[in-house]
Amino acid sequence: MLNINGIKRGIVIDHIKPGLGFKIFRELKLDEVDYTTALIKNAPSDKLGTKDLIKIDNEIDLDLDVLGLIDPDLTICIIENEQVVKKIKLALPKAVTGILQCKNPRCITSVEPHVETTFLLVDAATKAYKCEYCNSRTSL
Amino acid sequence: MLKGRHIIESTDLSLEELESLFQLAERIVEAPQRFSDRGRGKILATLFYEPSTRTRFSFEAAMLRLGGQVIGFSEPGSSSAAKGESIGDTIRTVGCYADAAVMRHPKEGAPRLASKFSSIPVINAGDGGHQHPTQTLTDLLTIRRLKGDISNKTIGLCGDLMFGRTVHSLVNALAQYDNLHFVFISPPELTIPPYILEELGSNTYEQTNDLEAVMGKLDILYMTRIQRERFFNEEEYLRLKGYYILDAEKMELAKEDMIVMHPLPRVDEIAPEVDRDPRAVYFQQAKFGMYIRMALIMELLGLGGE
Numbered sequence: 480m481l482n483i484n485g486i487k488r489g490i491v492i493d494h495i496k497p498g499l500g501f502k503i504f505r506e507l508k509l510d511e512v513d514y515t516t517a518l519i520k521n522a523p524s525d526k527l528g529t530k531d532l533i534k535i536d537n538e539i540d541l542d543l544d545v546l547g548l549i550d551p552d553l554t555i556c557i558i559e560n561e562q563v564v565k566k567i568k569l570a571l572p573k574a575v576t577g578i579l580q581c582k583n584p585r586c587i588t589s590v591e592p593h594v595e596t597t598f599l600l601v602d603a604a605t606k607a608y609k610c611e612y613c614n615s616r617t618s619l
Numbered sequence: 620m621l622k623g624r625h626i627i628e629s630t631d632l633s634l635e636e637l638e639s640l641f642q643l644a645e646r647i648v649e650a651p652q653r654f655s656d657r658g659r660g661k662i663l664a665t666l667f668y669e670p671s672t673r674t675r676f677s678f679e680a681a682m683l684r685l686g687g688q689v690i691g692f693s694e695p696g697s698s699s700a701a702k703g704e705s706i707g708d709t710i711r712t713v714g715c716y717a718d719a720a721v722m723r724h725p726k727e728g729a730p731r732l733a734s735k736f737s738s739i740p741v742i743n744a745g746d747g748g749h750q751h752p753t754q755t756l757t758d759l760l761t762i763r764r765l766k767g768d769i770s771n772k773t774i775g776l777c778g779d780l781m782f783g784r785t786v787h788s789l790v791n792a793l794a795q796y797d798n799l800h801f802v803f804i805s806p807p808e809l810t811i812p813p814y815i816l817e818e819l820g821s822n823t824y825e826q827t828n829d830l831e832a833v834m835g836k837l838d839i840l841y842m843t844r845i846q847r848e849r850f851f852n853e854e855e856y857l858r859l860k861g862y863y864i865l866d867a868e869k870m871e872l873a874k875e876d877m878i879v880m881h882p883l884p885r886v887d888e889i890a891p892e893v894d895r896d897p898r899a900v901y902f903q904q905a906k907f908g909m910y911i912r913m914a915l916i917m918e919l920l921g922l923g924g925e
Contacts, residue, residue: 583727585725585726585727585747585748585749586726586727586728587706587724587726587727587728587729587731587732587746588728589726590726591705591706591726591729591732592705593705594732609814610728611728611731612727612728612729612731612732613727613728613746613747613749614727614749614814615727616814
């Protein structure tokens with residue numbers, strides 16, 4: 480297996496569904512930072528067969544809602560002194576504000592300026608959300 | 620207690636709150652003059668961003684019959700919306716003048732948006748193809764008054780079930796009641812959205828495009844208009860608008876105590892000859908609409924039920 484050095488203090492985003500690592504990497508704007516990061520694609524995984532993995536040698540604030548929307552099954556490991564001190568399992572957020580756009584052309588959010596959309600989770604199994612305003616469904 | 624609440628969707632009221640509202644409405648139906656002074660000194664704002672005659676008149680008549688007063692606009696061209704004012708700004712301004720606001724808007728979710736900025740109760744009077752909760756209250760009161768209760772019925776809904784907001788609101792509210800069987804009758808192009816079907820609770824349903832085949836089993840037939848304004852394509856509208864026409868011949872297939880309801884206005888989906896049939900209750904329904912709106916305004920403004 481490819482060997483990437485451990486990190487002293489930072490974050491490892493593990494168990495990312497293969498193919499989604501790059502999307503998360505870009506969503507977190509890790510391609511623009513000046514500290515050490517690593518995106519590992521298609522690493523062997525006992526649980527998933529293969530997985531993507533991101534290592535971040537820095538403490539940063541993560542938007543868990545965004546990560547949960549992209550891949551609710553990933554794991555976030557907080558690293559201190561090269562040890563995992565905390566693991567965070569994600570779930571689909573119950574409500575998502577300001578990220579998704581309503582696709583319904585008759586929805587008020589399509590015409591009214593400065594309205595932040597909110598979508599509410601209606602079915603975690605199908606990743607279905609509904610627009611708070613017009614109730615239109617959208618699936619991730 | 621509904622004082623200060625917004626009414627945006629038909630499910631905003633619990634069964635207990637609905638029951639309390641219906642009891643007040645029935646007291647008003649029995650003796651409207653007893654309530655003619657309850658709204659004195661209060662102002663209702665009617666904000667109609669889309670043309671409407673009966674809903675606006677119904678609200679205005681309800682407020683006037685309570686002894687209150689009404690301000691508002693009946694088309695956005697005569698309001699500050701024409702100058703590009705946001706809904707949030709409009710409702711905050713109106714809240715300085717009025718005690719409650721009624722809003723109709725062509726865009727879905729507009730009253731919900733208004734309610735987020737509003738210091739006064741906002742009542743949704745129809746938002747696009749989405750919801751029309753006071754029509755639902757009208758429909759439920761009509762069923763209750765004319766059929767005794769709301770549970771244990773076979774209810775046919777016919778016409779535009781895809782864009783028909785009155786249907787969506789009504790079905791959502793009915794889903795809270797027990798032992799209902801819904802018969803959704805529509806052209807294949809205008810079937811009821813799946814998300815409505817998912818929320819029927821323990822009630823059952825069937826879908827068909829054949830009105831005559833199901834007439835005999837219905838306790839209630841709720842007819843709706845195919846709405847021109849919901850179509851982007853005029854040809855499609857013209858093709859579908861004559862799909863169902865309820866006439867005396869079809870009424871012969873129905874139970875003797877079935878009732879025919881319609882949110883009005885009708886175009887040609889109910890032949891005028893049906894008006895003479897005592898089972899046609901749509902004009903009574905319109906009157907119940909005014910009484911239930913009187914009850915709702917009283918509750919939202921805390922004007923006392925007794």
